[in-house]
Amino acid sequence: MTIQERKKKILAEVYEAGSLSVFELADKMAASPATIRRDLHEITEQGLLVRTHGGAMKPDNAVITGFSDKKVQRHEDKERIAQEAATLVDDGDTIFMDCGSTVFQMCTHLKKKANIHVITNSLPVLAELIDVPSIRINLIGGELDKKRRAVHGQKAIEHIHGYHAAKCFIGVDGISAENGLTAHSEHESGITSAYLQNASQAILLCDSSKIGRDSYIKFAKLSAISCLITDGGIEEQTKKALKAKGVAQLIVV
Amino acid sequence: MTIQERKKKILAEVYEAGSLSVFELADKMAASPATIRRDLHEITEQGLLVRTHGGAMKPDNAVITGFSDKKVQRHEDKERIAQEAATLVDDGDTIFMDCGSTVFQMCTHLKKKANIHVITNSLPVLAELIDVPSIRINLIGGELDKKRRAVHGQKAIEHIHGYHAAKCFIGVDGISAENGLTAHSEHESGITSAYLQNASQAILLCDSSKIGRDSYIKFAKLSAISCLITDGGIEEQTKKALKAKGVAQLIVV
DNA sequence: GTTCATTTGATTACTTTTGATCAAAATTTG
DNA sequence: CAAATTTTGATCAAAAGTAATCAAATGAAC
Numbered sequence: 001m002t003i004q005e006r007k008k009k010i011l012a013e014v015y016e017a018g019s020l021s022v023f024e025l026a027d028k029m030a031a032s033p034a035t036i037r038r039d040l041h042e043i044t045e046q047g048l049l050v051r052t053h054g055g056a057m058k059p060d061n062a063v064i065t066g067f068s069d070k071k072v073q074r075h076e077d078k079e080r081i082a083q084e085a086a087t088l089v090d091d092g093d094t095i096f097m098d099c100g101s102t103v104f105q106m107c108t109h110l111k112k113k114a115n116i117h118v119i120t121n122s123l124p125v126l127a128e129l130i131d132v133p134s135i136r137i138n139l140i141g142g143e144l145d146k147k148r149r150a151v152h153g154q155k156a157i158e159h160i161h162g163y164h165a166a167k168c169f170i171g172v173d174g175i176s177a178e179n180g181l182t183a184h185s186e187h188e189s190g191i192t193s194a195y196l197q198n199a200s201q202a203i204l205l206c207d208s209s210k211i212g213r214d215s216y217i218k219f220a221k222l223s224a225i226s227c228l229i230t231d232g233g234i235e236e237q238t239k240k241a242l243k244a245k246g247v248a249q250l251i252v253v
Numbered sequence: 254m255t256i257q258e259r260k261k262k263i264l265a266e267v268y269e270a271g272s273l274s275v276f277e278l279a280d281k282m283a284a285s286p287a288t289i290r291r292d293l294h295e296i297t298e299q300g301l302l303v304r305t306h307g308g309a310m311k312p313d314n315a316v317i318t319g320f321s322d323k324k325v326q327r328h329e330d331k332e333r334i335a336q337e338a339a340t341l342v343d344d345g346d347t348i349f350m351d352c353g354s355t356v357f358q359m360c361t362h363l364k365k366k367a368n369i370h371v372i373t374n375s376l377p378v379l380a381e382l383i384d385v386p387s388i389r390i391n392l393i394g395g396e397l398d399k400k401r402r403a404v405h406g407q408k409a410i411e412h413i414h415g416y417h418a419a420k421c422f423i424g425v426d427g428i429s430a431e432n433g434l435t436a437h438s439e440h441e442s443g444i445t446s447a448y449l450q451n452a453s454q455a456i457l458l459c460d461s462s463k464i465g466r467d468s469y470i471k472f473a474k475l476s477a478i479s480c481l482i483t484d485g486g487i488e489e490q491t492k493k494a495l496k497a498k499g500v501a502q503l504i505v506v
Numbered sequence: 507g508t509t510c511a512t513t514t515g516a517t518t519a520c521t522t523t524t525g526a527t528c529a530a531a532a533t534t535t536g
Numbered sequence: 537c538a539a540a541t542t543t544t545g546a547t548c549a550a551a552a553g554t555a556a557t558c559a560a561a562t563g564a565a566c
Binding site: 002003004005123126130131136137138139140141142143144146149151155156158159162 | 272274303305306307308310376379383384389390391392393394395396397399402404408409411412415
């Protein structure tokens with residue numbers, strides 16, 4: 001094995017495992033720890049790996065990510081919702097993903113899919129999926145919302161209109177039978193509307209705290225929603241009301 | 254077997270296998286290692302293969318061999334160039350920044366500027382500047398080039414045409430008096446052209462190894478360049494030739 | 507068939523890479 | 537916070553690989 005081949009393999013192994021020790025690598029490569037250290041030194045200089053005491057780690061794009069490490073509220077509910085949503089993605093699909101935290105949690109489950117194409121305005125989604133070989137990514141361009149770690153604005157909306165996807169995965173600030181989908185920021189609602197208009201199916205990921213709650217910008221009717229995925233805290237009556245207003249399918253996890 | 258036939262076969266075998274040792278090739282070709290080395294030397298000169306200690310590899314159209322190695326190699330030159338380039342940015346400016354490694358190094362120096370607006374297709378630039386309060390960022394959208402950590406493609410080019418900036422800061426693969434600016438990828442050259450067309454001034458950051466070197470896609474004339482910043486390794490004669498062809502200003506750091 | 511240029515493989519000196527050793531530095535433990 | 541342990545990086549000799557040189561082999565031109 002030549003040096004370049006070995007380095008490539010080290011890179012692949014560490015990316016696969018997340019992190020490995022010098023000795024584990026020495027084993028895998030059939031080389032001495034001294035050699036591995038030398039290799040790691042060079043790979044690290046290129047910034048492709050992060051050296052740790054005793055080994056090396058895959059660099060995480062923490063700077064871009066921002067909220068991916070933060071503690072997400074209602075984490076467990078959202079996790080179940082995201083997992084369910086991911087099952088709706090078929091191999092080969094092109095999908096829109098918005099910048100909500102529940103949608104973000106689909107990423108882990110998407111890594112197992114083959115050959116999917118993700119179009120997103122979310123930097124955390126980007127950061128999480130950028131190193132997955134089976135996933136192609138298109139990034140929505142436009143003004144950067146630093147706090148939300150997402151792209152938004154007029155240009156972004158125009159840009160979304162230049163694409164079509166089989167499915168869009170979105171979150172909202174509020175949803176009710178009376179007012180449909182609502183948001184508390186025009187930036188947010190503009191992007192979500194654009195996704196809705198350019199996808200064949202709309203999947204709304206929405207923990208039950210948002211259901212029956214209204215925010216102040218009404219931006220879409222419930223009939224726009226092909227599938228609403230939510231958690232247990234939803235009453236039978238509410239379900240019926242939502243379905244009556246046009247939510248095609250309702251999944252409770 | 255003629256020399257040409259053998260070389261062709263070597264190329265085919267290495268491309269098939271990804272990489273092969275000199276001895277493996279000697280075996281396959283029924284030739285001595287000395288002959289294989291000579292062949293590899295010539296093939297490598299054409300850039301069709303990458304020589305490794307002990308063998309040869311299919312060229313890796315990316316980060317591992319390309320950009321990051323160079324970044325480390327001429328780091329100090331590039332740092333000086335980037336620093337000089339940053340002095341050309343005025344408070345309040347809107348600037349384009351491309352995805353070159355030298356351009357990236359401007360980031361550190363930009364943090365001190367007040368109220369600037371950066372439009373970029375480079376994820377490293379994005380990551381570096383995202384948390385700087387005095388800098389607004391617009392991200393160019395489009396297809397994601399994972400290896401280059403940048404956005405490119407037709408949509409990206411269209412997107413750039415939707416903006417105007419006072420200055421663009423760009424890198425190139427090659428520049429010469431005869432052929433102007435050259436690149437080795439259409440993705441790259443397309444983006445750079447778009448920046449050139451939509452900025453009032455073009456500042457080219459270019460270490461001296463690129464000067465006098467030509468890559469194969471000619472995409473802009475020297476008269477498009479308002480300012481070329483380079484390091485010491487440039488001859489007086491070359492300077493004159495570049496200026497004669499239209500480079501408005503030439504700064505050597 | 508001789509001459510001349512090219513190509514080849516062997517020999518050589520030289521460079522790079524490797525793993526072992528060991529003191530210094532970093533980390534963990536008491 | 538100091539001792540014990542682990543990890544590291546520098547150094548060096550051995551091994552592996554390379555580039556240069558040269559003579560033999562090939563083959564084209566006359």
